Amino acid sequence: MIEARDLRKSFGGFEAVRGIDVEVPRGEAFGFLGPNGAGKTSTMRMVAAVSPPTSGRLSILGLSPIDDGPAIRARLGVCPQEDTLDNDLTVRDNLVVYGRYFGLPRTEVSARADELLRFMQLTDRAGDKVEDLSGGMKRRLTIARSLINQPDLLLLDEPTTGLDPQARHVVWDKLFRLKQQGVTLVLTTHYMDEAEQLCDRLVVMDGGRIVAEGSPLSLIRQHSTREVAELRFGVGEHEALADQVADLAERVEVLPDRLLLYTQDGEGTLARVHERGLNPVAVLVRRSTLEDVFLRLTGRTLVD
Amino acid sequence: MATTLAPGRATMVLRQVDYWITVYRRTWKGTAVFSFLMPLMYVGAMGLLLGEYVDRSGAGAARLEGAASYLAFIAPGLVAAQAMQIGADESMWPVMGRLKWHKTYYSMIASPLSIGDVVTAQVLYSLFRVGLSCGVFLLVLTPFDVYESGWGAVLVWPVSLLVGLAFVTPVLGFSAGLSSEQGFALIYRIGVVPMFLFSGAFFPISNLSEPLQWLARATPLWHGVELSRMLTLAQLDLSMAAVHVCYLVAVGALGWWWSVRRLTRRLVI
Incomplete structure (x- = not known):
C-alpha cells in the first residue's frame, strides 16, 4: 500500500524527514512513533498526497503522489492531527458534504453518513452543530468523515491526542474493528499503549530518521x-x-x-x-x- | 487507468455544490435583510435627501453625464459599489475561517479536489451572492425612475457580476497569504472605502485633479461604475464598454491565478 525509499522532506533549510524507508502491506496496522518534531506528521502529509516529497521515491496504492494526487486521495481516508471540521455545519452535514467531494451520489452518501454516525455513536447528535461537541465526539466525527469514501488506506495522525481515557478507549475500539474488517491503518502516536494496542508493526522515528522497526514485542526484546x-x-x-x-x-x-x-x-x-x-x-x-x-x-x- | 477515469474540472466544482448550498442555507437570513435594507438606505440618504440639494443647485443633466437626477446618476454607482463590497467581504472572513479557524480548506484538499477546484467553487458562490444581492438592489431601484432603457436595466445585472469577480478573486488571493484578519482593515482603508468614495460613484471624476483622475481610472470600481452607468442611462459607447469588460475580466482572471498560487503556497508545504 505504501512504499517509500530514501524519502526526504525539507522546509527551507530544515530537513524534517531525512531519508526513510517504509513498506506497508495491505491489511496491516502500521505505526509511526516518535517525540514531537520527529517528522511523523511531515511523513503522513506526504503519504496523504498533500505535500510533495523533496526527494526519494514514494508510491501510495501503487501510484505516484506527484502525478496521481487526486486518484490517490480518492482512495484514502485522512484523520489529521487537528479536526478540520466545519464548526458551523451540523454533525451529519459534515459527513454528507465531505462524501460529495468524492463524487458519491446523494442517496449513497446519506446512507453511509447514517451508518457511520451509528458506528461512531453519534446518531443522537446528528443535527447538532459541531461547535457544541466535546473533544472526543469531534475526534470520532473526524474519523467517521475519513471513512465516508470507504478508503483502502486510513491515515490517522495522533488519533487520540487530547482525549480523556474513556474517549480514547472508544476510539481504539472503533479502530480495532476497522482493522478486523481489513482496512489498512497507518497511524502516528506518541502514546505507547496506543501503539501496543493497535499496531502490528511500527517504526520509531527520531530527528527525521527511523531508529528502530518491528512489532511491539520484538522491539521490546531487541531494545529492552x-x-x-x-x-x-x-x-x-x-x-x-x-x-x-x-x-x-x-x-x-x-x-x-x-x-x-x-x-x-x-x-x-x-x-x-x-x-x-x-x-x-x-x-x-x-x-x-x-x-x-x-x-x-x-x-x-x-x-x- | 486512474488518469483515463479522472473526472473533469467542472465535475470537481459541481461536487462542492452541496457544501455551498449548506453554507447558504445557514447564512441567507442574515444577508437577505441587508441586501434589501442597505440599498434602500443609500437611495434614501444619498439619492433622495442629498440628491435634492444637488438637483436644486441646478447641476443639471450636463454636469451629471446626462442623468436626469442625482439619484439616476449615482444609482449605477451604488449597484457597482454593492457588488464590490459583497465580493470583497466574501473573500475576507470566510477565507480566514477556512484557513485558520476551522481549517476546512485542509480537509477539502485531502479529498480528490484540487486547490483550483476549491477556489473556483468558492468564487462561483461569491458571485452567486453578488448576483442575488445586486439583483435585489436593481429591483428596489425600479420605482425610482433611474433606468433610461429596459435593456440597460437588464444588462447592468451581469455587469455587477463582473465587478464582483474583479474583487472576489484579488481579495481572495490577498486573504490567502494573511496570517491574521488584521490585514482586512487594510483592504477597507486603502481599497474598498477610497474606491467607494472616489471612483465616480457619487460625482463625475472630471471633478478630480488630473493625476487623481488617472488613479481613479485604474481602479476596477471605476470601470464597473462607468459601464453600469452607460447601461442605465442608455448611453452605450461600445468601444469603451469593451475596454471596461476586458479590464474587469482580466482583473478577475489574474486574481484567480493569484489566489490558487497563494493558497497552494499556504496549504501545500
Whole structure:
C-alpha cells in the first residue's frame, strides 16, 4: 500500500524527514512513533498526497503522489492531527458534504453518513452543530468523515491526542474493528499503549530518521530487557547508589526519583539488592513496555 | 487507468455544490435583510435627501453625464459599489475561517479536489451572492425612475457580476497569504472605502485633479461604475464598454491565478 525509499522532506533549510524507508502491506496496522518534531506528521502529509516529497521515491496504492494526487486521495481516508471540521455545519452535514467531494451520489452518501454516525455513536447528535461537541465526539466525527469514501488506506495522525481515557478507549475500539474488517491503518502516536494496542508493526522515528522497526514485542526484546525493577530511595541518594547495583542488571538508569534496573528476572535482581543491605523505600517489578524502548531510543530530554 | 477515469474540472466544482448550498442555507437570513435594507438606505440618504440639494443647485443633466437626477446618476454607482463590497467581504472572513479557524480548506484538499477546484467553487458562490444581492438592489431601484432603457436595466445585472469577480478573486488571493484578519482593515482603508468614495460613484471624476483622475481610472470600481452607468442611462459607447469588460475580466482572471498560487503556497508545504 505504501512504499517509500530514501524519502526526504525539507522546509527551507530544515530537513524534517531525512531519508526513510517504509513498506506497508495491505491489511496491516502500521505505526509511526516518535517525540514531537520527529517528522511523523511531515511523513503522513506526504503519504496523504498533500505535500510533495523533496526527494526519494514514494508510491501510495501503487501510484505516484506527484502525478496521481487526486486518484490517490480518492482512495484514502485522512484523520489529521487537528479536526478540520466545519464548526458551523451540523454533525451529519459534515459527513454528507465531505462524501460529495468524492463524487458519491446523494442517496449513497446519506446512507453511509447514517451508518457511520451509528458506528461512531453519534446518531443522537446528528443535527447538532459541531461547535457544541466535546473533544472526543469531534475526534470520532473526524474519523467517521475519513471513512465516508470507504478508503483502502486510513491515515490517522495522533488519533487520540487530547482525549480523556474513556474517549480514547472508544476510539481504539472503533479502530480495532476497522482493522478486523481489513482496512489498512497507518497511524502516528506518541502514546505507547496506543501503539501496543493497535499496531502490528511500527517504526520509531527520531530527528527525521527511523531508529528502530518491528512489532511491539520484538522491539521490546531487541531494545529492552524482559523486566524492569524500579527502586525508590531517599531524595538525592539515587546517583550514589547506582554504582552499588550496576553489576546486578544489564543496564541501570538513574532518574531523580528512582533507579531503573533493566533485567531478565526482576524479583531475582530485587533479592540480590536486598542481600547487599540496600533497603529501597519502595519497589516495583514490572514487564518492559514499549515506553522503555521509546525512551531508550529517543532519550528523556524534552523536545518541543 | 486512474488518469483515463479522472473526472473533469467542472465535475470537481459541481461536487462542492452541496457544501455551498449548506453554507447558504445557514447564512441567507442574515444577508437577505441587508441586501434589501442597505440599498434602500443609500437611495434614501444619498439619492433622495442629498440628491435634492444637488438637483436644486441646478447641476443639471450636463454636469451629471446626462442623468436626469442625482439619484439616476449615482444609482449605477451604488449597484457597482454593492457588488464590490459583497465580493470583497466574501473573500475576507470566510477565507480566514477556512484557513485558520476551522481549517476546512485542509480537509477539502485531502479529498480528490484540487486547490483550483476549491477556489473556483468558492468564487462561483461569491458571485452567486453578488448576483442575488445586486439583483435585489436593481429591483428596489425600479420605482425610482433611474433606468433610461429596459435593456440597460437588464444588462447592468451581469455587469455587477463582473465587478464582483474583479474583487472576489484579488481579495481572495490577498486573504490567502494573511496570517491574521488584521490585514482586512487594510483592504477597507486603502481599497474598498477610497474606491467607494472616489471612483465616480457619487460625482463625475472630471471633478478630480488630473493625476487623481488617472488613479481613479485604474481602479476596477471605476470601470464597473462607468459601464453600469452607460447601461442605465442608455448611453452605450461600445468601444469603451469593451475596454471596461476586458479590464474587469482580466482583473478577475489574474486574481484567480493569484489566489490558487497563494493558497497552494499556504496549504501545500
